[in-house]
Amino acid sequence: MIQKPPLSASPDTHADRFHAFDLLATLVAVVHIDGTVVFANAALEDVMGVSRRHIQGSTLSQYFTQAQSLESALQGAQSNAFAALRYDAHLRRPQQDALPVHVIVAPTDRPTEVLVELLPLEQQARQDREERLIDQAQANKELIRNLAHEIKNPLGGIRGAAQLLQMEVESRDLVEYTQVIIHEADRLQVLVDRLLAPHRRPHMVGDVNIHEVCERVRSLVLAEFSKGLRVVRDYDASIPEFRGDREQLIQAVLNIVHNAAQALVERTQAGDAEIILRTRINRQVTFGKQRYRLALELHVIDNGPGIPEEIKDRLFFPLVSGRDGGSGLGLNLAQTFVQQHHGLIECDSVPGRTDFKILIPLP
Structure with a gap:
């Protein structure tokens, strides 16, 4: 019964x-x-x-x-x-x-x-996607660090050998060849240093005001793209300060905003390019396999052409870029810096609107 x-x-x-x-x-x-x-x-x-x-x-x-x-x-x-x-x-x-x-x-x-x-x-799919992003980022971080160290040592040997060879050869043409080797070795060294940068610099923790971060990024981007681009502020003034690495967060946000500005080149020429910096508080949110009472949401929204469909699933992978001449490191480094704050970056993109959302737990 x-x-x-x-x-x-x-x-x-x-x-x-x-x-x-x-x-x-x-x-x-x-x-x-x-x-x-x-x-x-x-x-x-x-x-x-x-x-x-x-x-x-x-x-x-x-x-x-x-x-x-x-x-x-x-x-x-x-x-x-x-x-x-x-x-x-x-x-x-x-x-x-x-x-x-x-x-x-x-x-x-x-x-x-x-x-x-x-x-x-839809929520379940989002949680699965977040878990994949975190696992991928961790695997990429280990791969990059190990690969960069493996490249760094022989690269120094190649450059040194080219310098010695340059001192011995007399032919002008051969000297030019050795200079090409040295120049390319130096270029690869810069790339390797950028790959290793997030793992070398200590985490400098202090009080962070996210709107000061946004204002610094806004001024830097407008200094470079001074005509045809509008960067709109849409801030929630109630967001409290939190403990974090201010310089890392500036670099993370700058990488995203700078990418957006470069994607807006046609609209910039037309004079209607727009990037929105929007901050909000999200309550009772789950990401990174954990639940948080409060979290910061920072949106970087642009009215550009959108992310190419073929790279959407690999957007935060190292060396993946949708722009000719891009290094493909900016978004990967941004994700790394945000994850060091126990946060996550997500992206939703369609033609005419791309929204990068940074989530960071708040105390």
Whole structure:
């Protein structure tokens, strides 16, 4: 016989018990094994577009296009047939399109209650993409560091041998050849030094005002691109200072903004090139496999042609560039510097609008 929730359990009592669920960005419902919703968190309330008082006491399966899947999952939870069951479904919402979600059904410490977590598939895909970015960045960092060290030693030998050879040869043509070797060795040395730069310089931590960072970058870019480019400020003045490396963050933001300015060359000539620097606070955000109460969002938005489709998935890889003559190091270094602040850079790009979003945890 199924035991119903006690009549004395008021919504306020449930709110006290499940208060922590309101701090989550994911959709959470605590359901009695007969399917009745005992508690719905604020995120589920927002997505459904109805109050939790309306959801609580109703049958959760009625909000799914295929109710039988959830009912079977609840029966399995009652019989302890699994530790957690996962499946994809569509969540019905009043006067809105159905929302594709990944459903996780898991027993709780009470035999009559089941925890149902709903992850919008778009959010799940975003989390998977972030994890791939972090793993790729770590692998790239190790590869670059090891490769740069392997190149550095023989490069010095090549340059030294070319200098000695230049001192011995008498032919003007041969001297020119040795000069080419020396010049190219020096160029590669500069490249190797840039690859190793993030790993050599110590992390200089201090109080950082993100708007001072933005203003420094803005002045540097406008000094170089003085005509035809507008850099718009859209700041949230309430963002607090945080601990970080100011110079690294200036370099990270500058690399992104400078890339945007170079991509806007045609619009600059037409006089309608625009870059927006937008700062916002994001609450209860998850990135980098961790959840943060507060995070800084810094957007660098331009009205340029967009990122070429063929490099979108490799944008932060070293030596990948969408511009002729580009080194392909700017975005990779920017990602490295931001990750040293436990943050992440994401990019969303279509023709006419490219948005680089820097996320950094706030205290």
